[in-house]
Amino acid sequence: xxxxxxxxxxxxxxxxxxxxxxxxxxxxxxxxxxxxxxxxxxxxxxxxxxxxxxxxxxxxxxxxxxxxxxxxxxxxxxxxxxxxxxxxxxxxxxxxxxxxxxxxxxxxxxxxxxxxxxxxxxxxxxxxxxxxxxxxxxxxxxxxxxxxxxxxxxxxxxxxxxxxxxxxxxxxxxxxxxxxxxxxxxxxxxxxxxxxxxxxxxxxxxxxxxxxxxxxxxxxxxxxxxxxxxxxxxxxxxxxxxxxxxxxxxxxxxxxxxxxxxxxxxxxxxxxxxxxxxxxxxxxxxxxxxxxxxxxxxxxxxxxxxxxxxxxxxxxxxxxxxxxxxxxxxxxxxxxxxxxxxxxxxxxxxxxxxxxxxxxxxxxxx
DNA sequence: CACTCGTGGCA
DNA sequence: TTGCCAAGAGT
Numbered sequence: 001x002x003x004x005x006x007x008x009x010x011x012x013x014x015x016x017x018x019x020x021x022x023x024x025x026x027x028x029x030x031x032x033x034x035x036x037x038x039x040x041x042x043x044x045x046x047x048x049x050x051x052x053x054x055x056x057x058x059x060x061x062x063x064x065x066x067x068x069x070x071x072x073x074x075x076x077x078x079x080x081x082x083x084x085x086x087x088x089x090x091x092x093x094x095x096x097x098x099x100x101x102x103x104x105x106x107x108x109x110x111x112x113x114x115x116x117x118x119x120x121x122x123x124x125x126x127x128x129x130x131x132x133x134x135x136x137x138x139x140x141x142x143x144x145x146x147x148x149x150x151x152x153x154x155x156x157x158x159x160x161x162x163x164x165x166x167x168x169x170x171x172x173x174x175x176x177x178x179x180x181x182x183x184x185x186x187x188x189x190x191x192x193x194x195x196x197x198x199x200x201x202x203x204x205x206x207x208x209x210x211x212x213x214x215x216x217x218x219x220x221x222x223x224x225x226x227x228x229x230x231x232x233x234x235x236x237x238x239x240x241x242x243x244x245x246x247x248x249x250x251x252x253x254x255x256x257x258x259x260x261x262x263x264x265x266x267x268x269x270x271x272x273x274x275x276x277x278x279x280x281x282x283x284x285x286x287x288x289x290x291x292x293x294x295x296x297x298x299x300x301x302x303x304x305x306x307x308x309x310x311x312x313x314x315x316x317x318x319x320x321x322x323x324x325x326x327x328x329x330x331x332x333x334x335x336x337x338x339x340x341x342x343x344x345x346x347x348x349x350x351x352x353x354x355x356x357x358x359x360x361x362x363x364x365x366x
Numbered sequence: 367c368a369c370t371c372g373t374g375g376c377a
Numbered sequence: 378t379t380g381c382c383a384a385g386a387g388t
Contacts, residue, residue, distance in 0.1 A: 041384085042384065042385095043384095043385095044384090045383085045384035045385095046383090046384065046385045046386075047382095047383060047384085047385060047386095048383065048384080049382090049383050049384090050383085050384080052383085053384090087385085087386090089386085089387080090385090090386085093386080093387085120386095120387095121385095121386070121387085122386085123385060123386045123387085124385090124386090125384075125385060125386085126384085126385075126386085129384075141384080143383095143384045143385075144382085144383065144384070144385085145383090145384065146384090186384095187384090190384055193384085194383085194384085198382095199381085199382060199383085200381085200382075229380090229381090230381090232379085232380075314379095
């Protein structure tokens with residue numbers, strides 16, 4: 001790791017901000033510095049690319065123009081607006097934060113990163129982003145871009161996968177950030193990280209800050225940032241039961257904790273929970289699921305094995321293989337079942353994860 | 367601290 | 378097909 005003197009820091013700030021003034025992106029959430037707008041965009045942008053976020057942001061702002069609108073909305077409506085973005089706890093935490101602002105803060109945003117971190121769903125990165133962009137506090141906003149950009153500029157070889165490495169980057173960037181324009185400085189680093197200083201195919205030769213990029217000057221910029229690998233997704237096998245009761249679809253609302261919390265799917269049963277032999281036949285699966293429905297839900301299901309390849313859906317840490325069953329449920333009460341029945345048009349209004357859309361499309365149900 | 371929590375794009 | 382990456386936070 002190298003260090004910069006005061007003159008180099010000033011030179012870097014000027015070069016970066018001049019470039020940002022000329023080439024910075026015009027994004028929907030950059031039309032003003034309203035903390036609500038900054039907040040919503042930063043939450044959406046967590047682990048999500050800009051081009052994916054733009055249409056979601058525009059729809060979200062029409063539906064929920066203020067913190068109060070967000071706080072008052074039915075959760076199902078929020079989840080529907082978030083449908084397809086992933087990491088659904090983000091939007092549920094946003095509503096908790098909105099209510100927290102109204103009740104504990106009299107509707108007024110705290111203006112420092114230290115206070116913003118106390119709010120639900122706002123961690124060190126988002127606190128720094130809001131504080132610097134909306135309130136002009138000279139604090140770093142350390143995200144993946146900042147890790148990548150500064151690790152290359154200064155040849156920092158600490159493992160960015162380790163939580164303690166954040167403190168090192170916060171310390172370093174705090175010495176370099178512009179105190180006159182901290183929000184623009186942080187956003188310029190992000191624009192740099194998504195244009196010239198990308199992870200795989202950087203274009204440093206044309207970068208406005210290439211003369212500051214020590215890793216590039218040494219010819220080893222792809223060695224940065226240093227990051228340990230994550231384990232690959234664990235395989236999990238499910239049965240999806242696409243069943244109707246009186247021509248209405250049987251859907252279940254997932255638990256309020258864990259994966260895809262509070263989203264709607266058809267009943268998904270881990271095959272491991274069915275107590276089958278390793279070499280079970282399709283008819284064994286059908287019988288086991290019918291038995292499971294009777295025992296767990298008090299529902300009389302008549303199921304059919306759906307031919308063809310199963311649906312494959314990969315999450316960050318799980319790879320699901322999903323075998324479909326069609327079926328019909330006898331008319332009865334749903335007291336022991338965590339769900340309801342819906343017509344097709346009703347079904348389409350439910351907030352559902354992508355994996356559920358994939359299951360319906362795969363088995364061409366209607 | 368290590369693990370959990372989605373989805374789309376790309377080589 | 379696989380692996381990795383993309384404006385992270387909660388537990």
